[in-house]
Each structure stands twice: as structure tokens, then as C-alpha cells.
Amino acid sequence: MSLLKRMSNLRSRFRIDREVKEELRAHIEMRTDDNIADGMSPEDARRNALLRFGNPTVIREKIVTIDTSFGGEKLLRDLLFAFRQFQRHPTFALTVVGTIALGIGATVAVFSVVHSVLLRPLPYRNPDQLVVAYGNMVQRSASDLPFSSPDFVDLKRGATRMFEGFAGLRTGKLLLQRQDGGLEQVQSATVTTNFFGLLGGRIILGRDFREEDAPPASRSRRRHDTATGKSKHGSSSDSQL
Amino acid sequence: MAKTDLQGTLDLLVLKTLSQTGLLHGYGIVLHIQTASSELLSVEEGSLYPALHRMELSGWISSEWGLTDTKRKAKFYKLTAAGRKQLQEAEKSFEQLVKGIRAMLRYA
Numbered sequence: 001m002s003l004l005k006r007m008s009n010l011r012s013r014f015r016i017d018r019e020v021k022e023e024l025r026a027h028i029e030m031r032t033d034d035n036i037a038d039g040m041s042p043e044d045a046r047r048n049a050l051l052r053f054g055n056p057t058v059i060r061e062k063i064v065t066i067d068t069s070f071g072g073e074k075l076l077r078d079l080l081f082a083f084r085q086f087q088r089h090p091t092f093a094l095t096v097v098g099t100i101a102l103g104i105g106a107t108v109a110v111f112s113v114v115h116s117v118l119l120r121p122l123p124y125r126n127p128d129q130l131v132v133a134y135g136n137m138v139q140r141s142a143s144d145l146p147f148s149s150p151d152f153v154d155l156k157r158g159a160t161r162m163f164e165g166f167a168g169l170r171t172g173k174l175l176l177q178r179q180d181g182g183l184e185q186v187q188s189a190t191v192t193t194n195f196f197g198l199l200g201g202r203i204i205l206g207r208d209f210r211e212e213d214a215p216p217a218s219r220s221r222r223r224h225d226t227a228t229g230k231s232k233h234g235s236s237s238d239s240q241l
Numbered sequence: 242m243a244k245t246d247l248q249g250t251l252d253l254l255v256l257k258t259l260s261q262t263g264l265l266h267g268y269g270i271v272l273h274i275q276t277a278s279s280e281l282l283s284v285e286e287g288s289l290y291p292a293l294h295r296m297e298l299s300g301w302i303s304s305e306w307g308l309t310d311t312k313r314k315a316k317f318y319k320l321t322a323a324g325r326k327q328l329q330e331a332e333k334s335f336e337q338l339v340k341g342i343r344a345m346l347r348y349a
Contacts, residue, residue, distance in 0.1 A: 019316070023267065024290060026315045030268040031286070033311065054287030062291040070298045 020063050024056045125200025133166065146170060152192075167195040251284065251292050252301075253335055256328040259302060259320040266307075266315040267293060293318060301327045 028049045035045030053059075086093035121127045133155065135145035147155065147168070156166040174188040193209035195201075258273045259265060265273065270293075271284050296302050301324035307317045320328070 020290070020294075022314070023316045024287075026266070026313060027268045027286065027290075030266075030309070030311075030313060030315070033313075052286050054285065056287065059287040059290055062288075063294045066291055066295045066298070070295070 016067065017060070017064065020060055021056075024053070024059060028053055028056070125198075129164070130199075131163075165194055165198045167198045168192040169195060249331060250335070251289070252296060253328070253331040254282070254284070255289070255292060255296065256301065256320065256324055256331060259318060260325065260328055264307075264317045264319045266309065266317050268315070270318070296324070299327075300324075 028046075031049035031052060032042075032045045035048050036042060040048065122130060124130060133147070134143065135147050135151065136143045137145060152166070152168050159166065168191060170190045172188055172190070174186055176184045176186050178184050191209075193211055193214050196203065196208050254274050255270055258270050258277070261277070262269070262273060267289055268286075271286050271289060274282055274284050293302070293304075297304055297318070300321060302318045303321050304316050304318050306314060309315050
């Protein structure tokens with residue numbers, strides 16, 4: 001019996017049970033009819049039919065047991081057969097196992113890359129609307145350049161109909177002096193005051209920047225110096241984004 | 242050594258009945274076994290159905306719903322090709338069993 005048939009058997013367990021019930025009932029009724037034809041009273045005929053038949057519930061349970069044991073027994077036999085074949089041809093078995101293992105491994109590896117690079121949404125607010133803007137110097141064929149502050153302000157003011165907002169970000173590394181006098185290198189970022197608000201970052205410690213925090217020169221840009229006692233604020237916010 | 246046991250005997254009776262009658266429901270099989278054995282053999286009526294179910298799962302018989310002469314809905318069974326083969330084997334194995342038992346009884 002094929003695996004498919006076994007599964008469909010499982011699915012139609014209720015139907016089988018109903019059919020069995022009906023089949024047994026038909027048997028008892030036919031016996032009753034014959035008994036009546038032989039001259040018994042209807043009550044005697046039915047009692048006699050039931051007596052000859054035995055307990056229908058017990059019979060039904062027996063049938064269900066056969067059904068399940070049959071599937072299991074066959075499956076076990078298939079498995080044992082497969083196992084014996086493997087023992088008889090170990091090279092073949094190892095080749096098969098190796099092929100399947102490699103296949104599974106490769107699939108998992110490719111999928112985890114695709115998942116993290118393509119499928120998983122970025123952990124920011126409205127990740128599908130997020131773009132990265134870079135500067136280009138076409139004539140010098142230099143690309144991926146940072147914006148100068150005036151260029152950034154122009155971009156921010158000029159693109160308000162296309163974008164909700166622009167925030168500036170420059171990442172780097174800083175040396176921090178610890179309490180005990182040792183030095184520690186930390187990841188740092190210089191961001192514009194609207195950065196966390198735009199990306200939907202959650203401030204864990206301290207407060208978000210306000211527009212007034214920016215230096216008056218550009219009014220929208222502020223160096224966030226992690227060395228000035230806000231290192232916790234800065235680094236924890238970084239890890240949020 | 243013959244592998245016939247009591248269960249095998251019931252299988253043999255059912256297979257033989259179906260090979261003789263073609264299409265028959267469970268109650269009809271019970272009646273046929275009684276008549277054909279000159280009332281010497283009587284099948285425990287209820288216990289026939291687990292056997293029928295097992296034989297159907299083994300692919301020896303197949304079933305379909307139909308109407309009896311008295312217009313009653315019943316499940317009719319018939320022999321499959323595999324069932325025919327099984328019947329031959331069961332008959333052979335039963336002959337051996339009988340021969341063996343007879344020899345055993347005559348041994349003095």
C-alpha cells in the first residue's frame with residue numbers, strides 16, 4: 001500500500017467508521033428479515049440476529065485496530081527493508097546520505113543568506129520607504145561620496161515632496177577614556193538631530209535631540225560626541241537602529 | 242510445514258466463497274459457508290468483518306456498495322487477481338495441514 005493511500009486512509013477514518021457501522025447494521029437486518037421469514041416474531045428475530053452477530057461495537061473496534069496496525073506494520077516493514085538494503089550496499093548508502101546532507105546544507109546556507117539580505121525587513125520604521133542617498137562626482141567618476149553640509153541642507157529642503165525627510169549619518173570610530181584611565185575604542189556615529197525620529201528609533205537612556213541642539217551654523221546638524229558623557233545614550237541608540 | 246492457523250482457515254473459506262459466487266456481501270458469505278459445508282461449518286458472524294477488512298487492506302478482495310435482491314443497501318465483496326493467487330496458496334497450505342494432521346492421527 002502506498003504512503004499516499006495510507007494518508008488518505010487516515011483522512012477518511014470517519015468515513016470508514018460510518019461505512020463499517022452501516023455494513024454491520026445491514027448484516028443484522030438481513031438476518032432479522034430471514035428469521036422473520038422463518039416464522040419468528042420480530043422481537044425474537046432481532047434478538048436472535050444480535051446474538052449470532054456478537055457485539056457490534058467490539059467488532060468495529062477490532063476493524064479500526066486492524067486499520068492502524070496494518071499501516072504501521074507495513075511502514076515498519078518498508079523501513080526494515082530500506083535498512084537492510086543500506087547494510088548490503090554501504091557505499092551506495094553513504095553516497096545517498098552524503099548527497100542528501102550536502103543538499104540540505106546548501107539549501108539552508110543559501111536560504112539564510114537570502115533571508116537576511118533580501119527577505120527580512122530592515123528593523124526601522126517603514127523599511128520599504130527607506131532609501132540611501134549618496135553623492136556622485138560624475139566627471140571624476142567618483143561615487144558613493146558623503147554630502148557636504150550645504151548640499152545636505154539643499155537636498156533636505158528640495159525633496160520634501162518626494163520624501164518625508166532626510167537625516168544625515170556618518171559612522172566612525174572613537175577612542176574613549178574609561179573611568180580607570182584605560183582607553184577603549186568604540187563605534188560612533190555623527191547624526192543629524194532628526195535621525196532617530198525619522199527612523200523610528202527608541203531612546204533607551206537620556207532624551208532625543210531637539211532642533212535647538214544643533215549648532216547654529218546649519219541648524220540641522222550636530223556632532224554627537226560620545227566622549228562627553230553621553231556614550232550610553234549614543235551606543236545604546238546605535239544598537240537600537 | 243503448513244502455515245495454516247484458524248485465522249488462515251477463515252480467510253480460505255471467504256476466498257473460496259467469493260471465487261465460487263463472484264459478488265457477495267458479508268451476510269451472504271456467512272450463509273454460503275453454512276450451505277456449502279452442509280451446515281458443518283458455521284462462522285461467528287461478527288468476526289467475519291474484521292477478517293474482510295484485513296483481506297481488503299491486503300488487496301485480496303475489493304468492495305463496493307450495492308443493493309440486495311430485497312433492495313437493501315449492502316457492501317459487496319469480490320476477489321481480486323492477488324486474491325485468486327492467495328486462494329491457490331491457501332488451498333495448497335491447507336491440504337498440507339490436513340495431510341499432516343491425518344498422518345499424525347494415524348501414527349501409532
